[in-house]
Amino acid sequence: MQIYWQDGRIASSGLNKGMVAGLGFFDGMHLGHQAIAAQVVECAASLRLIPALVTFDRHPLAIVKPDAVPPLLTAADERRQYMWKLGIEAVVELVFDEGLAGLEPEEFVKKVLVDKLGVRAVAAGEDFTFGYEGRGTTEFLQKEGSRWGIETVVTVPPVIIGGEKVSSTRIRGLLQEGDVEAAAGLLGRPYRLAGPVIQGEGRGRKLGFPTANLAVDKERLIPKDGVYAVTVWEPAAGDRGKLGHRQELMGVLSISTKPTFDGKARAVEVHVLDHEEAYYGKKLEVSFHRHLRPIQKFAGSKELQDQVARDIQTTRRLFQTGAASSSSSSAEKIYSL
Secondary structure (H helix, E strand, O other): OEEEEOOOOEEOOOOOOOEEEEEOOOOOOOHHHHHHHHHHHHHHHHHOOEEEEEEEOOOOHHHHOHHHOOOEOOOHHHHHHHHHHOOOOEEEEEOOOHHHHOOOHHHHHHHHHHHHOOEEEEEEEOOOOEOHHHOEOHHHHHHHHHHHOOOEEEEEOOOEEOOEEOOHHHHHHHHHOOOHHHHHHHHOOOOEEEEEEEOOOOHHHHOOOOOEEEOOOOOEOOOOOEEEEEEEEOOOOOOOOOOOOOOOEEEEEEEEOOHHHOOOOOEEEEEEOOOOOOOOOOEEEEEEEEEEEOOOOOOOHHHHHHHHHHHHHHHHHHHHHOHHHHHHOHHHHOOOO
16 A cells, blocks of 8 residues: 655655545546545545545556556546646555455455545445445445444546536547547546657658657556647656646647558657757657548558648647647646646
8 A cells, every 4th residue: 555645755655644534546647537536635625634635556457457448547646747737645555456446345345444544434436336346335334334433435426428427438438539629528628648758660751740759557447549639848857747737839740650660569659849959868758639530541651741731731720729738628627737
């Protein structure tokens, strides 16, 4: 178990007063998760306790059903930064192994939530389950929690947008279709990817459009192959991945196997507008704002050059008019770019 504090401390214990715990894996930290966090912060303020989220070091399916583990919408450090911005003070990351998965609901509540963490109130989505075979529910906590000192249990209703529940599964489906604008509306911000820049084949530079090739973690969800208008930035050294104010640059990003050159491996390449830096070895982060077009196989380099020039023109126009971020502007109330 690791406890990550908003002020940067990391500990394996050390809670000196009780907490209100939001329970879940929180992949994506989407609008539904944000509703849970808001309840935690509100409840903690009224009870004068620590607002915390209790989560896991890996997706529970990695142990329970390894063949069904979905690609992740967020890395753990990225999730934590979103949590801090919502007023959460501590993030408890439990090691999800066979031992934890095998605990009966009563054991999980008493041994983990109460004895280890001092939880005195809980908030969770209505579909959250815990304990062996998911036998524990919020209804169980409401009925039995007082036996262990958990007097307040808040079941948070789902957030409904477009007649459907906001969920990580729904967002994954949208990204796999290339609909990054709709995904942004459910996430509360544009979808982001990050990775170190690795050496590519150098074709982009030869064509007049140098690209940075991102090595994206294999556990992350990469949107559908296509060309996207994005913003790009390099995290400042020592900022612990903080999602604060920073200079963001316009970019055109391609996800493809490079069919014009008969490529085989899928690549994530971004051309940063008005910047010639190679970025090799540096980490870049990108936010997806608009799907521009599907991937095409061109007759030759000249046709590809002409199309990339048009993509750059379109991207400039989108950002200059504000159209690139209009779909998620209402969702950006919490997360500033």
